[in-house]
Amino acid sequence: MPDHDIHFLKTLPERQREELLSTGRPSPEVVKKQLLKLKTILLEHEAAFIEALHSDLGKPAFESFSSEIAVLLNEIEYVCKHVAQWNRPVRSRHLKLGYVESLKRMRHPYGSVLIIGSWNYPVQLTLMPAIGAIAAGNRCVIKPSEHAPATAELLKEIINHAFPPEQLHVVTGDAQTASLLTSSPFDLIFFTGSGKTGKAVAEQAAKQLTPVILELGGKNPCIMDETGFSKAAIRDIVWGKFLNAGQTCIAPDTLFVHHSIYEKTLTEISACVSAFYGERPQASGDYGRICTHAHFQKMVDFIGQGIVREGGTHDRNDRYIAPTVVTDIKPGSPILEEEIFGPVLPVIPYTDLKSLLASGSLQRDALTGYIFSSNKEQIQLFKEHMLSPTISVNQVIQHAASPFIAFGGVGRSGYGAYHGKAGFLAFSYEKTDYRTYHYLRFQGKFPPYSDRNMKALKKLRRWLL
Incomplete structure (x- = not known):
């Protein structure tokens, strides 16, 4: 791999984070526009996707549309319908002894997300997690499987033409490219594939404390x-x-x-x-x-x-x-x-x-x-x-086609889940705005501590804390 390509990939997560920081978290309206652009890509290039899938896996057109394209169209429509509701802050107030605490909890994007797709459903298993990541406000890098080369090249050509790299970018390559990406400073990694490779991805991510979602398999x-x-x-x-x-x-x-x-x-x-x-x-x-x-x-x-x-x-x-x-x-x-x-x-x-x-x-x-x-x-x-x-x-x-069901594994079949709201939650974390309004101030919580204050704390802990 040329040095300039390595530099580009290594610095891409930081550029995506900087772009997110400069523009701010995208509003639901902006998210919908991005997702509808993906929908347009799927519809306008349907024939090309079907041809690529047949080249890679011999898939009949009916299976390609039903299991790859249609489920993505349904997911986009479902997410667009609900993403504004999912983004609304959850507010609450709680009366305590001496103060009222006010909470505003909202979902926040991780930042720059790496999605490593699998070869068996090379369109669905790369773009389905991307839909959840975009819905949550993230920027994404997608690495399709090199074992479905026609589909990978098509995804790269179409998506990289439609989106700037600071927003959504497809990178093709072999296991060496995947290793380079998993060692780059992404904020979250989503992997679909075998248990053996999933362990390697998790080990590499752990070196940087990068959270990982693993979608593996199992003997069902x-x-x-x-x-x-x-x-x-x-x-x-x-x-x-x-x-x-x-x-x-x-x-x-x-x-x-x-x-x-x-x-x-x-x-x-x-x-x-x-x-x-x-x-x-x-x-x-x-x-x-x-x-x-x-x-x-x-x-x-x-x-x-x-x-x-x-x-x-x-x-x-x-x-x-x-x-x-x-x-x-x-x-x-x-x-x-x-x-x-x-x-x-x-x-x-x-x-x-x-x-x-x-x-x-x-x-x-x-x-x-x-x-x-x-x-x-x-x-x-x-x-x-x-x-x-x-x-x-x-x-x-x-x-697995239902956006109402969280799709994911447990134990040897992976961890984390996506599809529908589960995908929005998987690619975001809860961020809380916490405030207190005091009507009385108790000095007993500050040093020097006393036995009297300890007795008061034990008696009133439920209302004080």
Whole structure:
């Protein structure tokens, strides 16, 4: 990287802070104008985004619009509708003995925010956090993933043309560029990606005491009990698993099926895959591709760890992995321990939900947990077992599109949340204007202290402090 580029990146956070300081915190009206500019970009360049996403991930146009563009348009519209309300100060007064305290609490932007996006949804996962950051009044630097190069270059070209670098700027590059950025003096870092890289980002940020929001992944368990089987349920699971060729952080990772419905579940999954993608999914225009050759090889290795009941074929040159179902997996196999993040679905029978939960087979702190059931006791048992911030009953993935739901993880699936108001809160902190109005002044709080004042303090502490 040329020295002038390094200097530009290193000094960009400070320039963004200076610009924010000189212009002041943007009003809700200014924020809306910035967000509506983003909306215009998405609408005017829709075809270009769809083409770039197809180049990087083989995404069909419908999935590109629904899971990348439409959710961003909805988020912008929702935030624009509510941002003025979120920015209003919260005022309160409290009567104390000798004085009245007056509080005005308001949200304040962090300043210059770094957003590191992921390759699997390279438009949504870079611009969704940017919407929250802009809504809170911040300046932003976006680093898209180098593993989705066509989309990254398009974002850079369009956004850097529409916004000055002191307001919003896109930087492309590899892991070296990301390392340079995470060591720069940003006021907040938002990262979406793997747990391994997330740890590295958090460690680098900790050296400068920079706060971090981590959106990671996890093995999202999906349970179908004896009351949960239906063709509609299987359709939802198959769609959610193989959307974007399985490269979705909230996809059902592993399906646990009650033994009484196990075989008919496998039969219906195969029928559903054929209905969605035909007998040759590789020829289907509605099925995506694996992002990188390294990730492709990981999927091939996973397929070899069980008995293939559906799919299993693959083409390295095309980065194609068929929608695959595997069974009869040996305990301890990597596919049961690691996040799959691809179009390979283990289907595992169980006999008793309590025993399954007690076995340790489920990652309790996954990003989300799914259960298909009409049994309220079973649903409650699953909800109490899981630590995931979201438990979805009888559907998959749809909850992530809602601006009313905070999206984020816990434990190994990350920390911090965004979307809707949660995004506004994540990218701002509470700033308080505190004042007191005295009608009596007590000298006992000042030295020299006395036993008499100590007794008075213990008796009146609730009204004095």
